[in-house]
Amino acid sequence: KQEVTQIPAALSVPEGENLVLNCSFTDSAIYNLQWFRQDPGKGLTSLLLIQSSQREQTSGRLNASLDKSSGRSTLYIAASQPGDSATYLCALNAGNMLTFGGGTRLMVKP
């Protein structure tokens, strides 16, 4: 059974700092890995999707990497802004279902 762990559970940084969120998983037999953002009381916003055959994806200030051999993915946020404050979730897609990590609650202080 796939297990997905996100570290840290919570993170507080000053505005402008570069930061890395971590996601680890136990089963590398996946179709893709996805990073989501969730604002309080809201649904999910898809940020980046990395296919199993890819190693990274970039969108603006966000860069996500995937290393299946080590069972790890990272989400890099450059020049963080207060508007980046949210919970970030990674999810592994094994075909029939998504398995979510516990999320990292990010607070960017102005």
Added chain:
Amino acid sequence: GAVVSQHPSWVICKSGTSVKIECRSLDFQATTMFWYRQFPKQSLMLMATSNEGSKATYEQGVEKDKFLINHASLTLSTLTVTSAHPEDSSFYICSARDPQGSKNIQYFGAGTRLSVL
């Protein structure tokens, strides 16, 4: 991109009543939809997989008589919380998979916050 609409976004009900939540794929036909539940400050947990025209597949520990799922068309799945109790208060999110897409992506609704008094 594909759009999934979920309704209502927020519902308050009395204990013992039933509540129906709708999940619609607006611009694609979804043979498979998923229902998730999220408790405060916790991650999403899959409740069931809904397949058009057949019975839903429930995850372990989810009562199928409590959470009725109907997927009667290729664009609509409904989740009915029967005889709701305060412990059923949670955030429910649906997603739909676009079978035409090659990326095996799920598209998510905006979620429904259920508060049972």
